[in-house]
Amino acid sequence: MNKHIAVDIGASSGRLVMGTLSDGKLTLEEIHRFSNGFTERGGSCFWDIDYLFGQIIIGLQTAKARGISECTLGIDTWAVDYVLLDAEGNRIQEVYAYRDSRTDGVMEEMAQWISPAAVYAKTGIQQLSFNTLYQLYIHDREELARADQILLVPDYLYYRLSGRKINEATNASTTQLLNLQTGEFDKDLLSLLHLRREQFAALTAPGESLGPLMDSLVKQYDLPQCELICAATHDTASAVLGVPLQSGRSSAYVSSGTWSLLGVELTQPINNPQAMAANYTNEWGAYGTYRFLKNIMGLWLIQEVRRLDGGRHSFAELARFAGEAEGFRSLIPCNAPRFLNPENMIEEIRVACAESGEPVPQTLGELALCIFDSLALSYRSYLQELEALTGTAVDVLQIVGGGASNELLCQLAADVTGKEVLAGPVESTALGNLAVQMIESGRVAGIAEARAIIGNSFPIVAYTPRPVPQLEKLLARWDALHAPFTGGRL
Secondary structure (H helix, E strand, C coil), X not given: CCCEEEEEECCXXXXXXXXXXXXXXXXXXXXXXXXXXXXXXXXXXXXXHHHHHHHHHHHHHHHHHCCCCEEEEXXXXXXXXXXXXXXXXXXXXXXXXXXXXXXXXXXXXXXXCCCHHHHHHHHCCCCCCCCHHHHHHHCCHHHHHHCCEEEEHHHHHHHHHHCCCCEEHHHHHHHCCECCCCCCECHHHHHHCCCCHHHCCCEECCCCEEEECCHHHHHHHCCCEEEEECCCCEHHHHHHHCCCCCCCCCEEEEEECCEEEEEEEECCCCXXXXXHHHCCEEEECCCCCEEEEEEEECCHHHHHHHHHCCCCCCHHHHHHHHHCCCCCCCCCCXXXXXXXXXXXXXXXXHHHHHHHCCCCCCCHHHHHHHHHHHHHHHHHHHHHHHHHHHCCXXXXXXXXXXXXHCHHHHHHHHHHHCCEEEECCCCHHHHHHHHHHHHHCCCCCCHHHHHHHHHHHCCCEEECCCCCCCHHHHHHHHHHHHHHHCCCCC
């Protein structure tokens, strides 16, 4: 089978992308694209999970109309958010979005029962206020007791398509409930949440076949015959699989989308006190790896600015406006909690600048450049931490995902980090999803071959560092502004 479809859903949009491998080259064709976003009702934030399932069906109908009669299919989405199912397999409640404020203060409350150091020693997962651990801690106990199964979002979408319940391992690790030593859900943490192991399905590794698309769906909607293959369902896990290998060079990656995830791929976790103090995470990767990385508030900042401006300008236009503004005029500490889900991002940035004595950005170009300058400087700060924690100097920074198409941001990252930046592929998440499908289908021998194919199939743009005027003064200013948020806790 040589038709593979990646269902790749992020916090702001989703799409179905078909990959075809021929003569050692992988080509992509976007079949269907749709918007995504949480809605606010009654003071809470929710995802429309039925809408997402419906969009997958529409995408598969489109594939069938284009003559695709059979294919493999894999799903990846964002992490941490979950669905509760009753004993009949029906959804119990709406799906909370991680930016919901219900977890405010929960980390501190839970610390009365188990220390953050003990949790990190068990799980190696960074302290973020929206982690599933804290979401479940604050969730209605009656609803949790009724839950026969707790599935993360992509697991639930697989269930709706196949009837099979799983907990895919790369995404399950982000719950902050998996024990690094046992490779299973931690008994102490489950007990603290008053949950039972049986409420979670078996951990499933990327590459496992989940069987065919349910025949009832095929007949009802006239869909292709699909073999469902368990992808690395955490979109960052798939994005990292889609990073081409840099032979003979020490590289770190930035998966740049709504979030910027900066890290390296390791074969052993680093969950020592130093890593905990810097708030680095050890998410499980595919094929026996760990993603040792830092969460950085990413393009969410500019996405919100664009939304509040009424979507009048494309992201490319906003980058052009930024290129016409004065460089490093205004800076913000991107990982400050205030930027997680403010009522008005534009005003939040302006107020933050005023409070810290930074010039207040007024125009769209000044706002955009404030964001891009601050993101690039964040990369520098956290890359230095990463090198210290791993004991390995990084030669090259590989930016993949949507941010790889932002030439200004990529050049700024090269300038302030002093590292060569390789930008691309933009579609790394879909490519990593497809890589697992091709390996499971026997089309590709393993992940090293898949990455080599990706590197030969898609353009990579190199950015060489340029001198930054008065760099020492800029870095001193940034370090003073950024210091309170070095740990990156949200």
